[in-house]
Amino acid sequence: MEREPSFREQVNTIYRLLSVVFILCVLTGGGLILLVLKPSSSNVDIAAYEDLIEQQEVVDDNLIENGVHVRTGLVEAEGLMEVVNNCTTCHSAKLVIQNRMNTERWNATIRWMQETQNLWDLGKNQEIIVNYLVTNYPPKQKGRREILTDIEWYELTD
Amino acid sequence: MKRREFVTKATLSSFAVIIGAEIVYGEKLLKGYTPLALQDPDPFKMFNKNPEMVVLNDKPWNIEAQAHLLDDKVTPNSKMFIRNNGLVPENIDAKNWTLTIDGESVVSKKSYTLSELRSKFQQYTYQLTLECGGNGRSEFDPPAKGNQWTVGAVHCASWTGVRLRDVLEDAGIKSNAVYIGYHAIDQHLSRDPEKEPISRGCPMEKALMDETLLAFKMNGEDIPLVHGYPLRLVAGGWPASVSGKWINRISIRNKEHDGTKMTGDAYRVPCEPVAPGEKVKDEDMCIIESMPVKSIITYPRTGAMISKNKTLRIRGHAWAGELEVSKMEYSIDFGSTWKECAVEKSANRLAWQHFSADVQFPKKGYYEVWARATDSRGVSQPMLLPGWNPKGYLNNACHRIAVKVK
Numbered sequence: 001m002e003r004e005p006s007f008r009e010q011v012n013t014i015y016r017l018l019s020v021v022f023i024l025c026v027l028t029g030g031g032l033i034l035l036v037l038k039p040s041s042s043n044v045d046i047a048a049y050e051d052l053i054e055q056q057e058v059v060d061d062n063l064i065e066n067g068v069h070v071r072t073g074l075v076e077a078e079g080l081m082e083v084v085n086n087c088t089t090c091h092s093a094k095l096v097i098q099n100r101m102n103t104e105r106w107n108a109t110i111r112w113m114q115e116t117q118n119l120w121d122l123g124k125n126q127e128i129i130v131n132y133l134v135t136n137y138p139p140k141q142k143g144r145r146e147i148l149t150d151i152e153w154y155e156l157t158d
Numbered sequence: 159m160k161r162r163e164f165v166t167k168a169t170l171s172s173f174a175v176i177i178g179a180e181i182v183y184g185e186k187l188l189k190g191y192t193p194l195a196l197q198d199p200d201p202f203k204m205f206n207k208n209p210e211m212v213v214l215n216d217k218p219w220n221i222e223a224q225a226h227l228l229d230d231k232v233t234p235n236s237k238m239f240i241r242n243n244g245l246v247p248e249n250i251d252a253k254n255w256t257l258t259i260d261g262e263s264v265v266s267k268k269s270y271t272l273s274e275l276r277s278k279f280q281q282y283t284y285q286l287t288l289e290c291g292g293n294g295r296s297e298f299d300p301p302a303k304g305n306q307w308t309v310g311a312v313h314c315a316s317w318t319g320v321r322l323r324d325v326l327e328d329a330g331i332k333s334n335a336v337y338i339g340y341h342a343i344d345q346h347l348s349r350d351p352e353k354e355p356i357s358r359g360c361p362m363e364k365a366l367m368d369e370t371l372l373a374f375k376m377n378g379e380d381i382p383l384v385h386g387y388p389l390r391l392v393a394g395g396w397p398a399s400v401s402g403k404w405i406n407r408i409s410i411r412n413k414e415h416d417g418t419k420m421t422g423d424a425y426r427v428p429c430e431p432v433a434p435g436e437k438v439k440d441e442d443m444c445i446i447e448s449m450p451v452k453s454i455i456t457y458p459r460t461g462a463m464i465s466k467n468k469t470l471r472i473r474g475h476a477w478a479g480e481l482e483v484s485k486m487e488y489s490i491d492f493g494s495t496w497k498e499c500a501v502e503k504s505a506n507r508l509a510w511q512h513f514s515a516d517v518q519f520p521k522k523g524y525y526e527v528w529a530r531a532t533d534s535r536g537v538s539q540p541m542l543l544p545g546w547n548p549k550g551y552l553n554n555a556c557h558r559i560a561v562k563v564k
Contacts, residue, residue, distance in 0.1 A: 090217075090347040091215065091217050091218060092215060092216045092217040094214065094215045094217075095215050095305065098214065098215070098305060098306045099303055099304070099306075100301040101300075101301065102300075105303075112422070116422070117347070117353075118346070118348040118350050139300055139301050141299060142298075142301075143299055144299070145297070145541070145542050145555065146297065148460070148526065148558065148560050151461045151560045152461045153461045153562060154459075154462065154463065155463050156458050156463060156464050
């Protein structure tokens with residue numbers, strides 16, 4: 001389901017985009033907003049937009065919903081913010097979440113990024129980050145070949 | 159749910175409806191990630207990809223196909239996987255683009271504009287199979303590092319350009335030349351201008367092959383930006399990372415090229431086989447050259463249910479790196495018996511070959527159709543995962559689809 005980030009994942013980014021668009025809308029005439037929005041959707045009203053303005057500080061970069069950090073998709077657990085702050089600036093958290101390793105291999109991967117990819121010294125955060133990763137994203141045993149799963153059955157008619 | 163949140167959601171979903179698109183990855187837009195004409199933050203629209211393509215990573219962009227999407231004989235852009243190591247370049251100026259040939263082993267350093275390349279050298283068109291070295295990585299146990307590709311990091315498009323050989327010979331190749339290394343304009347993820355995200359290459363022998371192209375067209379059109387516009391090195395049959403995108407310089411080296419991702423464990427496997435999970439020293443890792451024999455069933459899509467007594471037509475493609483596929487087989491009983499099926503000759507060397515078969519099932523029930531290709535040296539695909547390696551390259555285990563007969 002990677003190609004369709006959950007609605008929550010989008011909330012934050014959409015929200016920020018919205019704010020920009022909203023300002024533009026105000027500039028082009030507040031009255032117009034209602035006219036444009038009303039016919040397309042029933043649950044949008046000007047009050048919602050006003051509410052949005054107020055929310056600028058509520059929906060922030062670190063919003064957590066249902067145990068997931070909305071902006072990055074990382075699960076909420078001890079060490080989350082250390083991971084968010086150190087591991088999601090160069091590449092997205094999707095690359096982190098895809099990978100499952102033990103402590104030793106995570107430390108080696110971090111060392112590789114430090115030696116070759118400009119990752120900075122993590123100090124005491126390294127242990128916190130690695131603990132977070134091995135605890136929340138443990139490797140899954142697959143053996144030499146897995147069975148086929150998640151098959152979507154359909155009638156083949158031709 | 160708090161009222162506020164609800165209102166936000168309702169508003170936002172309506173907003174998405176109003177502008178007629180999902181606002182995915184809006185973050186990139188706001189951070190100024192707006193490559194040339196790519197203001198649309200939806201990757202499927204931005205890169206013209208089929209909506210069934212799967213995004214593995216959104217920074218850098220890594221997107222793969224699913225088996226059934228690869229059914230075309232020549233892969234269209236919409237179904238070609240994307241593997242990026244860095245950031246997609248912005249503001250490309252093809253008019254003033256130059257390719258420089260330099261390095262220890264060039265006779266005279268020389269630069270060419272794109273129109274000079276076009277007018278000075280003869281053009282060739284080849285269908286070339288490009289497979290990511292890490293295609294199939296997701297199956298390794300213990301897990302291997304990197305993007306977790308399943309089966310869709312392969313394509314065979316038609317590439318048009320000039321032979322790398324003709325250009326290198328025009329600049330002059332010294333007798334001590336060993337390797338070529340490419341350089342490109344994409345930016346490192348850390349945005350450090352001193353760092354190259356990737357700079358790989360190949361031995362002279364591969365560089366001088368007829369089919370090794372400096373391509374400016376893909377499937378008859380300008381190469382799409384994300385696939386290397388305006389100039390891409392295309393070296394079919396080798397890990398696709400040899401086929402550098404956005405190329406502006408090629409160095410003729412007097413030693414093995416030592417650019418980014420040529421060294422360490424990148425695109426290398428243990429020189430001698432290791433046990434799963436074993437630590438391997440850098441000096442015991444060897445560069446991957448030709449990709450191994452492999453095949454994929456592209457029709458039907460896995461999960462087909464058919465009625466008893468019906469024949470199932472299957473088809474797909476097979477390729478074998480530098481070699482040819484000489485035999486294609488399928489099994490409906492987990493390898494207890496194999497049936498040989500037709501496999502066409504390739505359109506040209508290094509293009510994938512198409513196979514098809516009419517499959518009959520003896521009774522109702524759950525089946526898997528497994529496909530197995532054999533190369534011209536008699537080497538076949540394994541049914542189980544091949545040798546474990548730290549970065550999970552070269553998984554050429556047989557592809558299979560699930561079928562139910564009712």
